[in-house]
Amino acid sequence: xxxxxxxxxxxxxxxxxxxxxxxxxxxxxxxxxxxxxxxxxxxxxxxxxxxxxxxxxxxxxxxxxxxxxxxxxxxxxxxxxxxxxxxxxxxxxxxxxxxxxxxxxxxxxxxxxxxxxxxxxxxxxxxxxxxxxxxxxxxxxxxxxxxxxxxxxxxxxxxxxxxxxxxxxxxxxxxxxxxxxxxxxxxxxxxx
Ligand code: RP5
Numbered sequence: 001x002x003x004x005x006x007x008x009x010x011x012x013x014x015x016x017x018x019x020x021x022x023x024x025x026x027x028x029x030x031x032x033x034x035x036x037x038x039x040x041x042x043x044x045x046x047x048x049x050x051x052x053x054x055x056x057x058x059x060x061x062x063x064x065x066x067x068x069x070x071x072x073x074x075x076x077x078x079x080x081x082x083x084x085x086x087x088x089x090x091x092x093x094x095x096x097x098x099x100x101x102x103x104x105x106x107x108x109x110x111x112x113x114x115x116x117x118x119x120x121x122x123x124x125x126x127x128x129x130x131x132x133x134x135x136x137x138x139x140x141x142x143x144x145x146x147x148x149x150x151x152x153x154x155x156x157x158x159x160x161x162x163x164x165x166x167x168x169x170x171x172x173x174x175x176x177x178x179x180x181x182x183x184x185x186x187x188x189x190x191x192x
Pocket of ligand 1 (some may be wrong): 027028029030031032056082083084085106
């Protein structure tokens, strides 16, 4: 499973065949890419093929519909969508496909991403969007990997290894050693 990223612009000539990406990473604007590239980096680390594309809910609505409708047949299994401001992209994608959609609220100048967060997280009943923190694209990549882990044992092993390494990094740091070593033993309560 090659972990390559195809970067596709908004022009139709760019929209050539890709090597079966499993995750679509969509940004409402190219200006969202610096945040979304953190999701791409995580997917790369796990060797998960993906594509990074501009799809705007308000500037290219037809492209949004086409992407959502064609994604399952193209082999896409999870969509990560980042947008800022009045951020309709994740919700509209979720409305147009049964694939799981992970929303990434993009930080904004005026409201520091609170606008993006509320636009994405407050989906009405019936069409869920799994929303990560403002700018939390790495977690979006991780969540996509965890969704895929149910079907791909190799990805499941990578998720476990990632978590184990993360835990060890904390435990091996100088701050974690010393006076709190006793915390490593689980506390057992006595039955009365
Ligand atoms: C949204 O508007 C995009 O997701 C982006 O976060 C924001 C600003 O877009 P640009 O004006 O930088 O293209 O659609």
